[in-house]
Each structure stands twice: as structure tokens, then as C-alpha cells.
Amino acid sequence: MSYFSDIINGTKTLITGMRITGKYFFVNLFTRKDVITQQYPDNIDTLKMFDRFRGEITLYHNENNEHKCDACTLCVSACPNGSLEVFGDKKPDPETGKNKRYLVKHIYHLEMCTMCGLCIEACPQDALEWGQDYHHVQYDRSKLTKVLNKPGSKLMSGIKG
């Protein structure tokens, strides 16, 4: 008698489905609690992106304006579309007297970046990380080219150059 049990089972599963979607509908109709739509231009001041949002590449700086980048350029070789440029230089280390690499400029071309995150994976020092800024609109393309290391910043101590 699978004919009748099929009908009963089918009806049961349909009602299960309708209960789930019905819950979505009525909760959102009366409370708008679960609505995930962002009314973008209206809530531009209050909109905050979630932690895992891939907005842009940033260079981590701690409160003493120190970063972890020793200009090894592994991120540059990892980038598939050449949106990173790293300029480093060498100067003698005051403690050991040996020549040590240091970062001069970490240039990021946002207009070429596809947010693939390969540079972040490639970095041996975990110096790069995701930023949550989403509002990248500019009137001029040159404004999309950014220097990631803040002025006057230096290498964090304990990072091997």
C-alpha cells in the first residue's frame, strides 16, 4: 500500500516546507527582524560590515604605529593581477651591524584588486589583513591607489628582517 503512504508522506513534507517558509514570512512581515537587505545609501552612517567581510587589504598597525612587514615581497609575487607594489631598502642594524631590510612604501592598487586574499595567505609575518571598509567610490581613479604603511611607522620588534 505504498500508494496511500506516498500521499500522506508527500503531504506531510509539503506542510513541513510551508511551515518553514511561513515562519520566515510572518516574522519578517511583522518585525523585519531577519531581513538581511541593507538600505545602502540611507544607512551609510550606521552600516557596519561583519568581521569576515572582504572590503580591502590593510597593513596591520599596532598602537605604537608599528607594522609587521619586512618587505620580503612575497605578497607581490602571490598577487595574480599585480595590484601590490612593495619598496624596501637596506640599512645597517644598530645592534648587530648587519644590513637589514626595511619597508619604505607598501602600495596597494584597489582598482585592480579582486579580493582573492592570496597575499594575506602568502604573508609569512601575518602583516596583511582584511579591512571592513566597503565604501570605495571615488571620482578619480588615482585615489584608489593607496599607501598601506602609515607615515612614520616602523617594524615591530621581534620580527626578523
Place this chain on the structure above:
Amino acid sequence: MVLNIFTDIHNLLLEYMSEEATHITELILIAAAYLGIFAILGLLLVWLERRVAGFFQLRLGPNRVGPFGLFQTIADALKLVSKELTGTVKADSQLYRIAPYFVITTALMSLALIPFSQEIQAFDINIGLFFLTSVSSIGVIGIFLAGWASNNKYSLIGGMRTGIQMISYELSVGMAIVTMVVLAGTLQISEIIELQKDGWFIFQGHIPAVIAFMIFMIAGTAESNRVPFDLVEAESELGAGFHTEYSGMNFAYYFLAEFVNMFIIASIAVVLFFGGWLSPFGITDAIPFAGLFWFTIKVIGVIFLFMWFRWTFPRFRIDQLLTLEWKYLLPINMVNIVLMALMVWLGLTL
């Protein structure tokens, strides 16, 4: 009150014209009014559908143009009006141009039988339900012609599927209606509603009426070509199905007719099972416009059920569609008619 307005217009026209001319003028006026109802209904239902779909999918739906986004569909319709009517070179041009009018004409003809309230019903004949089912099955021809005349593989497949689907499910709709007609004993729509003054048919006929209602809802969804029965225009397989080659207003006719057809099927369900414009327990019988209000509320309820189906269930495969109709709905329906006849015979109805 409504009747007063109608008689006022009638007397006003009689002052200036002969009897025949008045009759014809009134027919034209009613036709114009129903065209207006057609357009407004279509646009409102499209808005409702998009809004409801939004809430089902944790979105908001159109909410920018006008209050609650009400003017969004009007803006869309204006866009469609302003677009060029394109066609394919090898299309059968006459059939191609005629096809949409089959669909809207049948939708309009069915609309004339819908009792919006006790007073507002354009055409109340003694074979109302029979007329309604026979007229609405002409609509298939419009879709079928569109699929054939477009000279496009996708359109043709869509049109063929329409033939299979509509003709199959016409049976179930018809037999569900017959089940209720057995209970009512009349085909005239106004009489069917009068008979429900003591209790709506879904309560009067209890078990077989509920089964008939469920079958009617399933088959009605299939009749109006909505998800989960939208094999006719299956976007992921056939482009847009039978109206792939239609643009501008010709496309809009199909689009609006689909929603008006949904309204018609919902109204038939309301008339047959939920007492049409009758208020529950006769609480507002004295108020003149209450019938219109209750009818609208009930129809929107049934339409919401259709939308709930649409945004919950995945689409059928064509063989599953036919299995459902011929192996499940039809046998159940036949047993159900016998059951209903027995109940009426033995006086077991409430």
C-alpha cells in the same frame, strides 16, 4: 447604494438616447470598467507578489517608488508600453500578433462572471460555472499559438508543455468544481453564494469538500502556470518558454493575464468553498459595501496561499507532473465525487 448609481446612469443615458443605444452604451461602459479592473488587478497583484516574495526570502521587496513601493509596477508597465514590439523574421506574423489577445480576452470573459459583491457582477447566467470552465480553457490556445508562431525551439517546447499540462489539469479543476456542484445543485454563481448563507460549503460538505478544495488548489496552481507547475516558461531550461520572442506590451499582456488568471482561480475557490461575498456568520449584512470588502479579503487570502506555494516548492519534472495528475489527483477526485454524491443522498451534509 451601488445599485442607485447604476440606475442613475441608466436613467441619465435614457434621457438622451433610445433604448437600444442606451443598452449598447452601457455595455461599452461596463467593458471599459472591466478593462480598468483588469489592469489595476494585474498591477496590484504583481506588486503583492514581489512584496510577498521579498518577505519569504528575507528581503524587503520593492519599497522605493511610491508608498510601500506601490507605484513600482506602474513604472514597470510604463516602461513596457514604451518599448518596441519586436518579432522574429520567420515567425507566423498574424498568429504571432493575435496570440496574446486570446489570453487576455479569455481572462476578461472569465472576469465578467466574478461576483465582487451582491450587486457587482456583470454577467450572471444559469450555467455560470460551466461557462467559466469552458471559457478559461480557451486561454490555452493563446499560449499554444504563441509557442507555435514564434518559430523558436524554446517557445515550441513551452507551448507543447502547455498543451499537456493545461489539458491534464483542466480535468482536475473541472472535477473538483463538479464535486461542489453536486453539493450545491446549481451552476449559477449568485445562487451558489445564496446557498452558503447557512454555512460555507467547505463546512457544509466537510470531508469531501476539504479534499475537493485541496485538489482545486493544486490543479488551480497548475492551471495558472505558476511555480511549482511553471514548466511552460521554465526559466532555467527554456529561456522564457512560450513568450521568449515577445516584447513590450505583447509580453505585458501575458504577464498581466497570468496574474489575473490567478485572481480568477482564487475567486472561484472563494465562491465555491468560502461563501463568496458573504460575511462570516452574517455579521455585516446590513452594510452596503461590506460584500466587496469580504470578497477582497477572502480572495487575497487564497492568493496568499498560491504565493506561499510558489515560494516554497521546487518545480516538477514533466513526468512527475503527469504522474501527479493521472495517477493521484484524478482517481482521488473520482472517488471524492462518489463520496460527495453519497453524502448528499444520505443527507450527511451539515
